[in-house]
Amino acid sequence: MENVSRRKWFKSAAGLTVGFVSIPALVDQLMAAPVSEAERLHTSSILKDGIVRLGSNENPYGPSPKAREAIVASLNEGNRYAFEATTSFKKFLAQKEGVTPDHIMIGNGSSELLCVAGIGVGLEGKRVVSPFPTFRLLMDFAERMGATWDRVDVNGKLELDLEKIASAVRSDTRMIFLVNPNNPTGTLIDFNAYQNFCEEMAKKTTVYSDEAYLEFVEPSQQRSMVELIKKGSDVIVSRTFSKIYGLAGLRLGYVIAQPDRIKQMSKYQMGGGININQAVLAAAKACVDDTTFMKMTREKNATARKVLEDYLTKRNISFGKSHINLLFFPAPVDGKTILAQTEEAGYQIRVWDYAGKEWCRVSIGTQEEMQGFVTALDKIL
Ligand SMILES: Cc1ncc(COP(=O)(O)O)c(C=O)c1O
Missing domain, CATH: 3.90.1150.10 (Aspartate Aminotransferase, domain 1)
Known part of the structure; x- marks a missing residue:
């Protein structure tokens, strides 16, 4: 593979085997x-x-020893689709988060759920507001499906500019996408200010709060926006096992949202357990509380x-x-x-x-x- 771009290699290999004109676009989605x-x-x-x-x-330190052990044990189930394991994991997460299983959707990494949410926004033909720069996958998929992405630059300290984001929301804004702490800037905004903002904005539109890096914050300061979901707000929280849990290569993420939102998002997902593997479910369960x-x-x-x-x-x-x-x-x-x-x-x-x-x-x-x-x-x- 040396001297050959992975992208080029993938494109030519896919082109050779499939011979399909829209392959470059597909490849760009996958890479x-x-x-x-x-x-x-x-x-x-x-x-x-x-x-x-x-x-x-x-x-660089993952997966944890507990996850590794669980992965090995899970091989016995490797011949079985993970239908039951997915349902039972959803129940497990629901209990952990203090919501019902209907509030939860599991994805092949949180990327899958970001794509699905973006597709929904796009197909509903509306606008999505987000800070910029940020993790752009949801907006990329929304735009591909016809939405408009309104970007709001971060402030001079590279922090999300909540006031400017609020001013960018219009009557046809379908979603506000936020990441706290943010990727790529690494900055964190105060959780009280963030929570007040999410609560107010969710009265106008859906707020997607990506919490991929929340566990890097000291536990005493970690505050999830799930609290707002419990109070009935139109907020979607997403989490991943790829970051602090060190399971990026095994792929598992989930969202918590109002059951109606979960139903809406599920229309665009090949879910139900067929998208998830036994090994990652076992690993995640074993390490989720590994403080x-x-x-x-x-x-x-x-x-x-x-x-x-x-x-x-x-x-x-x-x-x-x-x-x-x-x-x-x-x-x-x-x-x-x-x-x-x-x-x-x-x-x-x-x-x-x-x-x-x-x-x-x-x-x-x-x-x-x-x-x-x-x-x-x-x-x-
Ligand atoms: C903010 C944010 N959200 C989501 C993801 C996607 O992670 P995964 O699909 O591995 O869960 C990333 C990956 O870097 C990220 O930075």
């Missing part, structure tokens, strides 16, 4: 979408052997993040105050060069276009990986 012109132009392989993955906000593993991840992540924070501070490069497993900062050299040169040095990162500038988003790996990355970055600069 992580480029978030900058530099990424569109960058064609080297993201599968290069031994590359340190600082591009997808994964947990020791989560604490270890939070602590190691903070120590490793500090390695890069200290370096950026030393170089006078500003960055968003990150509460999660990434840092976002203005690209110190042009995006195409930094992508090529960090990859050459053995590190995969992302480059974003935002506010007329290029920005690096670097996921936090282990402490050793971050030390290596800083040394490589220093040579490039």
Whole structure:
């Protein structure tokens, strides 16, 4: 695979086997979408052997020992579709979240649910408002299905600008999409302010609160918007097992919402257990309350993040105050060069276009990986 772009390889392989004209569009849906012109132009392989993955906000310490054990045990069920296991997991989650199973929808990663929600918004032909930059999958799918995406720039501290978001809501806004803490900026807004905002906005339109990184916040400060759902608000909360739980490659996420919203979203999903595998259900159940593993991840992540924070501070490069497993900062050299040169040095990162500038988003790996990355970055600069 060396010297061949994964995207190009996938396109040609899919083209050869299927010979279907709309394959490139399909491929673009399946691959992580480029978030900058530099990424569109960058064609080297993201599968290069031994590359340190600082591009997808994964947990370098996962899966937890408890999850690993459960995965092995689950192999006995590997010949069976996960119908019952999915139903029983939904009940388990409902109990954990304090809602009914009708409030829950399970997906093959939370990405599946973001796509499904985006398709719904698009097919209903309306508008979606979100901060920018943010995790754009829902809006990408909404736009593909005919919706308009109203983007509201984050403020000077790279935080969601709630006032501006509120002003962008129109009578035909179908959904507000928010991520707190946000990807790619890593910033967190105060949970009281956030909750008041979600509660007020949900009187006008559906509010989607993506909580993919909530568990990176200290437990005493973690506050989920599920509380609003329990009070009847039109809020959708999504969570994933890909981040702090370290199960990104096994794929499991879920949303909590009013039962009517769940029914509406379910129309666009191939659900019912056929989309989920036995191994991930077993793993998730085994590690969802593993506070020791989560604490270890939070602590190691903070120590490793500090390695890069200290370096950026030393170089006078500003960055968003990150509460999660990434840092976002203005690209110190042009995006195409930094992508090529960090990859050459053995590190995969992302480059974003935002506010007329290029920005690096670097996921936090282990402490050793971050030390290596800083040394490589220093040579490039
Ligand atoms: C904010 C946010 N939501 C959702 C996802 C999707 O995660 P998954 O599909 O692995 O659950 C990501 C992945 O990076 C993310 O950053």
